[in-house]
Amino acid sequence: MTLYLPRTTTSQISEALAAERHSVGGGAMNMVLTLVIVTDEADHYDAVRAATEAGREHPSRVLALIRRDPEAEPAIDAEIRRPGTSGPGEALLLRLFGPLGEHADSVVTPLLVPDAPVVAWWPGVGPVNPAADPVGRLAQRRITDALRAADPVGDLLSRIVHYRPGDTDLTWTRLTPWRSLLASTMDQPSAWVTAAEVTAEPYYPSADLLAAWLSDQLDVPVERKESNGPGITGARLITGAGDIAVRRLDGRVATLSRPDQPDQTVALPRRRASEALAEELRRLDADEIYEQTATHMASLLNRAGVGA
Amino acid sequence: MKEPVMPGAVPNPLRNILDRRLPRIAGPSVLVLFGVTGDLARKKLLPAIYDLANRGLLPPGFGLVGFARRDWEDQDFAAEAHEAVRQHARTPFREDVWRQLSEGVRFVPGELHDDDAFDRLAETVRELDARRGTGGNYAFYLSLPPKLFPTVVKQLKRSGLAESSDGSWRRVVIEKPFGHDLESARELNAVVDDVFPPQSVFRIDHYLGKETVQNIMALRFANTLFEPIWNRSYVDHVQITMAEDIGVGGRAGYYDGIGAARDVIQNHLLQLLALVAMEEPVSFSADALRAEKEKVLSAVTLPEDLAQGTARGQYAEGWQGGAPVVGYLQEDGIPPDSTTETYAAMKLGVNTRRWAGVPFYLRTGKRLGRRVTEVALVFQRAPHQVFSHTDIEEMGQNSLVLRIQPDEGVTLRFGSKVPGASMEVRDVSMDFTYGQSFTEASPEAYERLILDVLIGDPPLFPRQEEVELSWKILDPIEEFWTKNGRPEQYESGAWGPASAHELLARDGRQWRRP
Ligand SMILES: NC(=O)c1ccc[n+]([C@@H]2O[C@H](COP(=O)([O-])OP(=O)(O)OC[C@H]3O[C@@H](n4cnc5c(N)ncnc54)[C@H](OP(=O)(O)O)[C@@H]3O)[C@@H](O)[C@H]2O)c1
Numbered sequence: 001m002t003l004y005l006p007r008t009t010t011s012q013i014s015e016a017l018a019a020e021r022h023s024v025g026g027g028a029m030n031m032v033l034t035l036v037i038v039t040d041e042a043d044h045y046d047a048v049r050a051a052t053e054a055g056r057e058h059p060s061r062v063l064a065l066i067r068r069d070p071e072a073e074p075a076i077d078a079e080i081r082r083p084g085t086s087g088p089g090e091a092l093l094l095r096l097f098g099p100l101g102e103h104a105d106s107v108v109t110p111l112l113v114p115d116a117p118v119v120a121w122w123p124g125v126g127p128v129n130p131a132a133d134p135v136g137r138l139a140q141r142r143i144t145d146a147l148r149a150a151d152p153v154g155d156l157l158s159r160i161v162h163y164r165p166g167d168t169d170l171t172w173t174r175l176t177p178w179r180s181l182l183a184s185t186m187d188q189p190s191a192w193v194t195a196a197e198v199t200a201e202p203y204y205p206s207a208d209l210l211a212a213w214l215s216d217q218l219d220v221p222v223e224r225k226e227s228n229g230p231g232i233t234g235a236r237l238i239t240g241a242g243d244i245a246v247r248r249l250d251g252r253v254a255t256l257s258r259p260d261q262p263d264q265t266v267a268l269p270r271r272r273a274s275e276a277l278a279e280e281l282r283r284l285d286a287d288e289i290y291e292q293t294a295t296h297m298a299s300l301l302n303r304a305g306v307g308a
Numbered sequence: 309m310k311e312p313v314m315p316g317a318v319p320n321p322l323r324n325i326l327d328r329r330l331p332r333i334a335g336p337s338v339l340v341l342f343g344v345t346g347d348l349a350r351k352k353l354l355p356a357i358y359d360l361a362n363r364g365l366l367p368p369g370f371g372l373v374g375f376a377r378r379d380w381e382d383q384d385f386a387a388e389a390h391e392a393v394r395q396h397a398r399t400p401f402r403e404d405v406w407r408q409l410s411e412g413v414r415f416v417p418g419e420l421h422d423d424d425a426f427d428r429l430a431e432t433v434r435e436l437d438a439r440r441g442t443g444g445n446y447a448f449y450l451s452l453p454p455k456l457f458p459t460v461v462k463q464l465k466r467s468g469l470a471e472s473s474d475g476s477w478r479r480v481v482i483e484k485p486f487g488h489d490l491e492s493a494r495e496l497n498a499v500v501d502d503v504f505p506p507q508s509v510f511r512i513d514h515y516l517g518k519e520t521v522q523n524i525m526a527l528r529f530a531n532t533l534f535e536p537i538w539n540r541s542y543v544d545h546v547q548i549t550m551a552e553d554i555g556v557g558g559r560a561g562y563y564d565g566i567g568a569a570r571d572v573i574q575n576h577l578l579q580l581l582a583l584v585a586m587e588e589p590v591s592f593s594a595d596a597l598r599a600e601k602e603k604v605l606s607a608v609t610l611p612e613d614l615a616q617g618t619a620r621g622q623y624a625e626g627w628q629g630g631a632p633v634v635g636y637l638q639e640d641g642i643p644p645d646s647t648t649e650t651y652a653a654m655k656l657g658v659n660t661r662r663w664a665g666v667p668f669y670l671r672t673g674k675r676l677g678r679r680v681t682e683v684a685l686v687f688q689r690a691p692h693q694v695f696s697h698t699d700i701e702e703m704g705q706n707s708l709v710l711r712i713q714p715d716e717g718v719t720l721r722f723g724s725k726v727p728g729a730s731m732e733v734r735d736v737s738m739d740f741t742y743g744q745s746f747t748e749a750s751p752e753a754y755e756r757l758i759l760d761v762l763i764g765d766p767p768l769f770p771r772q773e774e775v776e777l778s779w780k781i782l783d784p785i786e787e788f789w790t791k792n793g794r795p796e797q798y799e800s801g802a803w804g805p806a807s808a809h810e811l812l813a814r815d816g817r818q819w820r821r822p
Contacts, residue, residue, distance in 0.1 A: 176329045177364055183322035184333045184367055188443065217321050253404050256368050261441040264368035265411065267361075267404040279329065289327040 001085055005078040010110045013078050013092065017111075020082055031089060031113045033281065036120045037064040038104065038135055046273065047123040048091055053274035055089035058281040061113050062091040065135070067101040074098035076107065105134040117141070117284050121277070124148050125155070131164035141284050143277070145170040146205045156205045157301065160294040165286030171205040172290050173276040174231075177268055178210060181246060182235060185258065191241035196222040198236075201229030210235060212297035213289075231270055334360075334762030336369030336443035337477075338433050340469075342420075342460060343451035344374035344385065348483065352514075353451060354389045355396040356754035361409045362399040363751075365759055369443060371412040371436035375429060377419050385415035398752055412440050420452075420459045426467040433469070444476035447761055451483060453562075458499045465503045481510045481761055484575050488566060489786065490779035497772050506772065510761045515576045516768045517753030517760075520716045520742075524583045524683070525592075527710070527718065534708070535588075537687070539662045544688040544705060545815075546584065546668045548577050549822055550712075551676035553801075555623065555633060556650070560641035568620070569652040569782055572672040576681075578605065578778045579770065580712070581668055584683055585658050594766040598774065605777035609657040614788040616814065620649035621798040621805030623675040628801030633675065635797070649795040650674045653808040654785060655815075667815065671808060675800040680822040681712040695733060702734045707820070717741035 003020075005012060035055075037047050044066045051062045079093040094107060112118055118139040120130070126144030130136040146169050149155030156169060196214045200207030208224060210232065215222040218237075227233045230251040237244040242259030246266075254268040323330060339357070343349055360366050374385045390410070394401060414432050418425020436442045446469065450460055461480075464470040472478045480500060487493030500509055515521055528534060537543070550572055556563045563571065579601075586600040611617020625635035637644050651673030658668060687706040703723040711717045718740045723733040760768055789795075798805035803819065812818050 173329075179322070180330050180333065180364060181368075183320060183330050184335075186320045186322050187333070187335055214322075217324065253408065258441070261369075262439055264441060265408050266368040267364075267402065267408045269402070269404060283328055287329075289324060289329075 001082050003080040003082070005080065007075050008078050009076065010107055013076075013080070013094075014110055016080060017090075020080075031059055031061045031116060033058060033060045033117045033119055033284070034111075034113045035060045035062045035281070036108055036118060036135055036139065037062065038067075038120065038122050039064060039124060040067050043124050044093065047121070048093065050123075050273035050277050051121075052089065052091060054278040054281055057278050058089075059083075060089045060119075060281070061111075062089060063108060063111055064091065064093045065104045065107065066093060066095045067104075068095050068097045070098060070101055072097040074100045076100065103134070105138060108135060108138060112138070119143065119281060119284070121280075123273070126159070128158055129162035130159070130167055131162065139166070141166050141168065141280065143168055143170060143280050147171055152203050152205045153208060153301070156209075156294065157298050160291075160298055163291050163294070165291075166284075168280060168287055168290055169205075169294075170273075170276050170280075172209055172287075172294070173279050174271050175206045175210055175213075176279060177271065178206075178232060178235065178246070179213065181254070181256070181266060181268065182214070182237070185237070185244050185246075185256065190237075190244060190258070191239035193218050193220055193237045193239050195220050195238045196236060197225055197234070197238070198222060198232065199225040199227045199234040200232040202226050204229070204231065207232050208297050208301065209293055212300055213293045215300060216293060216296045331363075331365055332759070332763055332765075333365055334367055334370070334759060335445065336367050336441055337445040337447060337762050338371035338373060338436050338442045339758070339762070340373045340375065340429070340433065340446060340448045341451060342375050342449065344388070344415075345376045345378060346451050348451045350388075350392040351396050352752070352754045353449065353758070354392040355398070356752055356758055358389075358393040358397045358406065358409065359399045359752065359755050360759055362397075362402060362405045363755075366409070366762075368408075369412075369441035370409070371414065371433070371440050371442045372409070373414045373416060373429065373432055373436070375416045375418065375425075377417065379417055380415050382413060382415050386410045386413045389413065398755075412436065412442070420456055420463065423463070423466065426463045426469070430467045430469050444472070444474065445478075446476075447479040447481060449481040449761075454482075454485060454487075454496060457482065457496060461499055461503050470503045477508070477764065478504065479508045479510060479761055479764070480504045481512060483512050485566065485570065486511060486575070486775045487779065488570055489783050490776060493772075493775050493779050497775075501772075507766070509772075510757075510766065510769045511771075511775065512757055513575050513579055513770055514753040514757065515579060515712075516770070517755075517757040518712065519751075520710070520712045521580070521583065522768075524580075524710060528584075529588050538685075540664055540666045542687055543663075543666050544686050545666055545817060546581075547684045547686065547820055548580050548584070548668065548670045548682075549684075549820075550576060550672040550681040551679060551803075551822065552672075552674045553629065553676060553679045555675050555800075556636065556639055556642070560639055564642050564646055564648050567648040567652065568650055568672050568674065569654075569786065573652060573654070573670055574778045574782050575770075577670045577672060578608075578781065579774075580683055581605075581608070581656070581658075581670065582774075584685075584710075585660075585663055585668070587660075587662070592767060594769075597767050598771050602771075602773055602777060604658060604660070605774060605781070607659045607663075608777075608781050609659050610781065610784060611655050611657075614785060615792065617655045617811070618785055618788070619651075619653040619805060619808035619811045620789060620795040621651035621673070621808065622646075622648070622795045623650050623673075623800045624797040626800035628675055633800050635800070636674075647790075647794050649789070651676075651795070651798060651804050651808065653804065653811055655811060656781070669812060669817075669819070671804065671819070673798075673804050677801060677803050677821070679714065682822050683710040683712065684708070684820050684822075686817075686820075695731060699731050700733045702732070704735050709820075715741065 075097040077095040081091040119141040120139035121143040127133040130142035146156035198211040211222040234247045248254035256264045416429045582601040586604045589596040589600045622636040653671035656668045685708045709719040720738040724736040726732040796805040
């Protein structure tokens with residue numbers, strides 16, 4: 001069931017939530033976290049849907065802050081989707097008019113689930129310094145998505161300078177299946193890796209992160225090559241005994257080849273937003289490897305004279 | 309400059325303990341599944357294998373070989389498996405995942421005593437090694453009636469399949485029941501032990517793969533709140549219940565002669581008891597965990613008078629959930645004079661400093677009020693009450709209930725003032741619920757267990773020692789029951805025979821209505 005509260009205040013919203021809890025008894029206190037989505041009218045639909053899907057694994061209170069006309073009189077239009085409407089969590093869509101868009105933290109604070117962790121997500125272009133952002137300051141985990149920026153690689157690089165524990169970027173999350181597959185190929189004995197290659201569409205930060213990760217963990221030079229995509233199309237570990245190579249040209253199924261072994265196919269689908277988000281919500285502690293990798297990526301690219 | 313890294317060496321340079329996003333993935337391997345036409349394979353194992361693949365937890369070099377007495381080709385088996393997956397898998401069906409998985413699916417037709425069939429099986433797995441890069445690692449899952457284990461194990465030995473070389477591994481997975489008493493459990497173990505070393509034998513008690521059961525350890529040992537009262541100073545008694553609302557149904561042939569105690573108490577309930585009563589293990593390694601469980605199981609004591617300290621029953625004809633149902637003795641395939649119990653309850657003690665004098669009441673049964681598994685710690689009453697007797701008349705004992713299934717979660721019951729001018733205290737609940745949809749996304753017990761087998765991670769599998777200790781607890785009771793009369797009839801759809809209620813009433817207690 002959905003409840004509409006036009007031109008409302010946060011105390012009216014809190015009251016509506018409490019009344020709801022009264023009539024069904026308990027219920028909503030199972031929320032494990034508050035997920036604040038900072039978004040706009042164009043993006044909010046997909047973002048809330050992804051959050052609701054991820055909420056099946058992590059029952060949460062979703063607060064979607066939708067920025068509207070900054071010139072208007074300050075006002076909040078609220079739409080409350082109760083638990084059970086579309087999953088175990090509840091969703092509050094708050095349309096913020098006028099200068100309220102700049103003071104979203106004042107709207108968020110009274111609506112956070114008590115004691116539970118707060119996650120902020122910018123599905124569109126995110127702040128350069130998420131931890132200093134008014135909403136970001138309230139959150140233990142801050143999720144951005146560099147891919148949405150006009151210059152995705154530059155966006156990631158400019159943000160990593162301000163890294164604080166709890167920051168993460170979906171360009172890193174989308175990479176987990178690739179990293180997982182590559183790591184599993186090295187669970188078995190293989191020869192020395194002397195170099196590596198990552199091939200992907202241009203302006204694709206995940207590829208640079210993958211290259212940086214391999215370079216950092218294996219301590220070898222990694223070449224970043226360009227293709228027509230979609231996304232990452234290949235990764236190659238060059239060893240004395242031949243190459244360990246993963247190729248994925250269709251964004252769905254990859255071929256793994258290794259020296260002296262038959263080629264194998266692996267389903268390696270590109271991840272949907274909800275899957276990436278669910279992974280982010282699974283762990284709320286700092287991701288040191290992300291920081292290390294992104295910082296390493298910055299130094300590699302600076303050395304190569306890019307983005308400097 | 310970092311230390312030079314040696315790829316392929318341990319540890320894998322791409323796996324960093326700080327990198328918690330990377331899941332544990334099984335290494336290249338073949339899972340050989342015996343009994344693929346069975347209920348368990350279709351409803352649980354095949355779907356779990358698909359779900360693992362879908363979550364990206366199976367390696368590219370993975371093979372699945374089915375073995376059964378059917379005249380099937382690989383494609384026929386793949387089609388059967390496809391159907392099972394479609395019907396029972398938890399994760400959404402993805403064609404790409406299925407196609408990749410089914411490329412490694414093979415089927416070997418044959419009888420279990422047929423040498424040729426096992427030679428063909430051996431050829432098949434070696435072909436998979438060559439074609440799919442499965443690395444010569446084989447897990448044999450015996451989803452078969454246990455009486456067939458000796459035949460299969462001997463065949464695995466004869467055909468050379470059980471033998472590993474060049475650092476590859478062999479593992480064998482067996483399902484309950486692990487015998488029907490101490491002696492048969494030892495015989496069964498001897499059969500398997502003859503061919504596979506103990507660390508290669510994985511006994512499945514699927515309860516231990518359940519999130520909620522693993523959560524018992526998190527609840528007890530990750531928190532400070534519960535452990536201080538988790539002992540005889542505060543706990544009055546413990547009730548462990550596993551109730552089913554169904555009858556024996558199609559399992560008549562298996563069930564009769566086995567009964568509720570062997571089917572459920574020996575494994576699931578005693579494992580739950582061990583997890584609830586054990587001391588904190590020094591680590592979560594398999595050995596440390598099993599050591600604590602074994603200590604507790606070896607400290608379990610039986611009631612002095614088995615007639616007073618146990619109860620059993622058979623469900624009678626009646627009504628359940630609005631439908632007429634037949635009694636146990638009228639079920640198809642059950643002899644009308646059967647003395648097999650469909651309900652069993654017992655009072656056990658745990659002879660340790662922590663639990664001395666605290667009874668553990670265990671009960672299980674079929675055709676009870678509803679399907680539920682839970683562990684309830686019932687606490688002692690407050691030693692002194694400032695409130696008058698009438699004020700607290702409606703208040704029971706505080707309790708902490710670990711709800712294992714369905715509706716997984718934890719409930720804390722305590723007294724609270726009833727709103728109004730008078731001081732009246734009544735029980736209320738504080739509830740934690742995983743929530744239906746929350747648990748839907750969490751892996752099924754069999755997924756977790758199959759992955760653990762392929763990775764070779766043993767903490768969730770009971771060791772032979774635990775099995776034997778459980779039989780030592782149960783055998784004297786079974787013996788007593790065999791010699792003394794018949795199970796009492798109980799009403800279908802209610803909560804068990806009168807003798808079970810008397811068992812607690814004699815101690816001035818009563819069963820919770822779960
Ligand atoms: N079902 C459950 O929920 C459950 C729960 C816990 C434990 N278990 C245990 O899991 C195992 C399998 O259970 P299940 O329910 O799947 O059993 P099931 O339905 O009776 O199937 C057993 C399998 O064994 C095969 N089989 C039986 N007799 C055979 C023979 N003489 N030669 C060759 N194959 C033979 C059957 O093949 P055919 O089709 O050719 O007869 C079938 O594939 C058993 O150990 C059982 O105790 C089952």
